[in-house]
Amino acid sequence: MDVFKLNFLVVGLYLTILLSLSKADTCGVSQFCFRSPNDCFPASECTYFVGWSPSNTEGAIDFELSMSGTSGYIALGFSKDRNMANSDIIACLSDNKILRYYASSRATPTRQTDVGLSNEATTIAGGTITCSFTRQLSLVGETNYFDLNEPHFLILAKGMRQDESIYQHTSNSRYSSDDSYDFKSETPVTQGSAQGTPVTEESAQETPVTQGSAQGTPVTLASQPRQSTTERRTNTPKSTEQSSEDPCGESQSCLRAPLNCYPASSCTYFVGWSLSQNRDELYFEYTLSGNNGYVALGFSKNGGMSNSDIIACLSSGQLSRHYAISRATPEMQDDVGVSNEKVEVVDGTIKCSFTRQLSNAGFQNFFNLSQDHFIILAKGDSNGQSITQHSQSARYASANSLDFKSAPVSVGGSEDDNFDVKIKAHGSLMVIGWIGFVSIGIVTARYLKDFLPRKTICGKPFWFRFHAMCMITACLSFMSSFILIFITLEGWVGKGRGDNTVSSQ
Numbered sequence: 001m002d003v004f005k006l007n008f009l010v011v012g013l014y015l016t017i018l019l020s021l022s023k024a025d026t027c028g029v030s031q032f033c034f035r036s037p038n039d040c041f042p043a044s045e046c047t048y049f050v051g052w053s054p055s056n057t058e059g060a061i062d063f064e065l066s067m068s069g070t071s072g073y074i075a076l077g078f079s080k081d082r083n084m085a086n087s088d089i090i091a092c093l094s095d096n097k098i099l100r101y102y103a104s105s106r107a108t109p110t111r112q113t114d115v116g117l118s119n120e121a122t123t124i125a126g127g128t129i130t131c132s133f134t135r136q137l138s139l140v141g142e143t144n145y146f147d148l149n150e151p152h153f154l155i156l157a158k159g160m161r162q163d164e165s166i167y168q169h170t171s172n173s174r175y176s177s178d179d180s181y182d183f184k185s186e187t188p189v190t191q192g193s194a195q196g197t198p199v200t201e202e203s204a205q206e207t208p209v210t211q212g213s214a215q216g217t218p219v220t221l222a223s224q225p226r227q228s229t230t231e232r233r234t235n236t237p238k239s240t241e242q243s244s245e246d247p248c249g250e251s252q253s254c255l256r257a258p259l260n261c262y263p264a265s266s267c268t269y270f271v272g273w274s275l276s277q278n279r280d281e282l283y284f285e286y287t288l289s290g291n292n293g294y295v296a297l298g299f300s301k302n303g304g305m306s307n308s309d310i311i312a313c314l315s316s317g318q319l320s321r322h323y324a325i326s327r328a329t330p331e332m333q334d335d336v337g338v339s340n341e342k343v344e345v346v347d348g349t350i351k352c353s354f355t356r357q358l359s360n361a362g363f364q365n366f367f368n369l370s371q372d373h374f375i376i377l378a379k380g381d382s383n384g385q386s387i388t389q390h391s392q393s394a395r396y397a398s399a400n401s402l403d404f405k406s407a408p409v410s411v412g413g414s415e416d417d418n419f420d421v422k423i424k425a426h427g428s429l430m431v432i433g434w435i436g437f438v439s440i441g442i443v444t445a446r447y448l449k450d451f452l453p454r455k456t457i458c459g460k461p462f463w464f465r466f467h468a469m470c471m472i473t474a475c476l477s478f479m480s481s482f483i484l485i486f487i488t489l490e491g492w493v494g495k496g497r498g499d500n501t502v503s504s505q
Helices: 002-022 201-205 240-245 415-447 462-488
Strands: 032-036 048-054 060-067 073-079 087-093 098-103 117-125 128-136 153-159 174-177 193-198 220-222 253-257 269-275 281-288 294-300 308-314 319-324 331-333 338-346 349-357 374-380 395-397 410-412 492-495 501-504
Touching (some): 281 374, 294 349
Parallel strands (some): 032 220, 253 410
Antiparallel strands (some): 032 048, 117 128, 174 193, 269 281, 374 395
């Protein structure tokens, strides 16, 4: 019996050791790892996890990849400089496909042939995609297939997709290794923790490309916060939170005010858009602050409301398309060319998103966004599916026409942001003219006739010249004020029937 108990204890101890070894962290022991947080294991515990080791297949590497959070895809890229531009990408999709892409710029990557990949496997658990595959180190003659016999940086991203098209990720869902790595190394040792940092393209471009001590060594890379570099577009410092989260100019173009406002809920207005992989559709999201019955996004050839293609989102959750032939109430159009509509009302503020075809000659009053257009924005009250005209103070427009196919940009400070300034200037000129110079002119003519009676200017009494100068200045003030308000309101504005403001041009 004692021998039996002893054997039982030995077997139990052996099984316990095997179980503990099976759960042991393999990073830096049998595989290289790039992960966050530091020392997270298994991969399901990590924000992101990449593990790789030499494959049993000669000239190949076994990879495993995982990123937390629900998404349509996760992607692993090989870059020569930490940037998305010019990178070889392998994406694991939520429909269990593993596909290869190439990013020639920061726009949506283009699909490539799935050569050099084998042993693909994908699992989805709790909204987290985990995949594994074997990749050949190099393939001679294959376009955009990077040779991993040379050191490369690792970049990671996740985002939404449609079929095999992967949409651009946000900046806070992209990570990059701080060092380039030698994927040919077969020495399973650990040399501490390097930094793997969530990055934007600005910080990546200003970070020197290094080939440090981590090369050739299995290491654990952990994400740690660091100070962002100066934003290239505005030359103003940005906080770490802003640089790691703000997608404007990174994964999407933006029109917003104030210029650096983020998130959209903190903006007076916000419009974001990005181009699909096939470059035939645009994804839009926009919002305007304040309680409204509708918010509307329009495309105009001259920055005015007349002759504009408009998409309105109503507080009832509906989305409708309109065409404005003039500054009167727009006419409803068929809701063609628009898909993936989503309308939300949060604290009285309408948030709207949709996908729009770039162009379609078969649709009436459907503008071709392959050409440059101004963006106009407005908000107002709605009556069922009908939208009433907005006030001038609830209208905004981009200062310039925009190229919707260009690389992501961030612009702000539209021409209509100066609307209140123009209105105040109009009122100030009227007050200065009527109350200021006219009053002084009248008082001068009434009481100063006996002041310096012998003093003349060009043969006329001093009081008369001073009176005439005040009246002429008042007239100039009236004229300037009238021209300013006429230009600001784009013509004559009167009161029509009901509550709608109408204009004749």
